[in-house]
Amino acid sequence: MDKNNLGLPIGTTLDRFITRKQDDFPYATGELSQLLRDIALASKIVNREVNKSGLLDITGGIGGKNVQGEEQQKLDVIANIRFIRALKNGGQTCAVVSEEDEEIVHLNPESRYIVAIDPLDGSSNIDVNVSIGTIFSIYRRLSPIGQPVEHSDILQKGKEQIAAGYVLYGSSTMLVYTTGNGVNGFTLEPSLGEFVLSHAGMKSPKDGSIYSINEGSWNQFDQPIRNYIEHCKEEDYTARYIGSLVADFHRNLLKGGVYLYPATSRAVNGKLRLIYECNALAFIAEQAGGKASDGQTRILDLTPTKFHQRTPFIIGSENLVNEAEGFVKGKSKVNSEAS
Ligand code: P6P
Numbered sequence: 001m002d003k004n005n006l007g008l009p010i011g012t013t014l015d016r017f018i019t020r021k022q023d024d025f026p027y028a029t030g031e032l033s034q035l036l037r038d039i040a041l042a043s044k045i046v047n048r049e050v051n052k053s054g055l056l057d058i059t060g061g062i063g064g065k066n067v068q069g070e071e072q073q074k075l076d077v078i079a080n081i082r083f084i085r086a087l088k089n090g091g092q093t094c095a096v097v098s099e100e101d102e103e104i105v106h107l108n109p110e111s112r113y114i115v116a117i118d119p120l121d122g123s124s125n126i127d128v129n130v131s132i133g134t135i136f137s138i139y140r141r142l143s144p145i146g147q148p149v150e151h152s153d154i155l156q157k158g159k160e161q162i163a164a165g166y167v168l169y170g171s172s173t174m175l176v177y178t179t180g181n182g183v184n185g186f187t188l189e190p191s192l193g194e195f196v197l198s199h200a201g202m203k204s205p206k207d208g209s210i211y212s213i214n215e216g217s218w219n220q221f222d223q224p225i226r227n228y229i230e231h232c233k234e235e236d237y238t239a240r241y242i243g244s245l246v247a248d249f250h251r252n253l254l255k256g257g258v259y260l261y262p263a264t265s266r267a268v269n270g271k272l273r274l275i276y277e278c279n280a281l282a283f284i285a286e287q288a289g290g291k292a293s294d295g296q297t298r299i300l301d302l303t304p305t306k307f308h309q310r311t312p313f314i315i316g317s318e319n320l321v322n323e324a325e326g327f328v329k330g331k332s333k334v335n336s337e338a339s
Pocket of ligand 1: 248
């Protein structure tokens with residue numbers, strides 16, 4: 001029986017795992033444990049609705065647009081409601097910043113934790129039954145307890161996260177998270193309605209041969225990115241791009257690979273959001289031995305200035321990210337140019 005870094009066997013329930021991790025931190029008050037349980041609960045509810053989306057009238061757009069100007073899918077809105085309701089009812093969250101809400105959602109001012117969340121990323125894939133995901137980050141508030149949170153509580157660097165995770169609604173539903181001591185993955189056992197430990201101590205391969213980028217945007221890429229894509233082809237890497245960040249990230253985490261969403265002529269700061277997408281996955285990637293940058297700077301060192309700001313994003317196996325950064329920084333050339 002496999003053991004993870006806590007000596008807990010594969011098959012341990014998420015609830016017991018969280019409790020055991022708390023036991024390892026004598027000063028833990030149980031608030032973070034409860035917060036993680038709140039997120040897991042909401043994930044199970046969203047999973048149920050994602051799995052029925054083809055049967056109920058909840059697929060497709062609602063005609064509204066989120067703060068990104070993207071058409072809101074019904075499940076986007078439902079997922080956002082479910083997570084915020086679970087966090088509100090759990091009482092351990094003072095505020096939420098969500099892709100689906102322009103402003104801070106204030107909850108329990110007596111709580112010390114802030115949640116940044118993309119409730120349902122990749123939602124354009126909902127109607128075509130492609131895997132989608134939830135991405136979340138947890139921070140401690142900086143301002144005193146008992147009052148509404150301030151912008152500075154939200155605009156913390158990613159390296160200040162105390163936990164981060166994602167839920168992948170795929171062929172099976174997985175919750176993968178870190179609290180800064182490694183990465184562990186839990187698979188939902190539908191007959192039990194429980195997440196159980198299935199991937200203990202997840203490690204990102206240092207190398208790989210998968211690259212994930214939307215090559216349809218070739219004409220929008222700058223030359224260094226084009227050079228890197230040509231390099232991947234010369235190295236006979238495999239192109240895999242699902243168009244759902246969580247699914248692409250999860251595959252690359254397991255098999256080794258690199259995902260890129262660079263700045264383009266249309267998205268001059270990239271498309272992905274720093275606070276509730278890139279920081280969370282960067283924390284997980286680094287905890288698993290991988291790497292994440294904007295091509296120049298470590299993602300977790302970036303200082304956010306706006307809740308919904310975007311950033312160029314390169315994430316995955318350490319050596320592949322280093323290789324891609326070499327091209328972005330102009331230090332590497334494709335063989336044809338180098339010769
Ligand atoms: P494009 C989904 O909208 C998303 O935010 C990520 O999940 C995905 O990787 C990316 O955008 C896809 O964007 O421009 O390639 O369609």
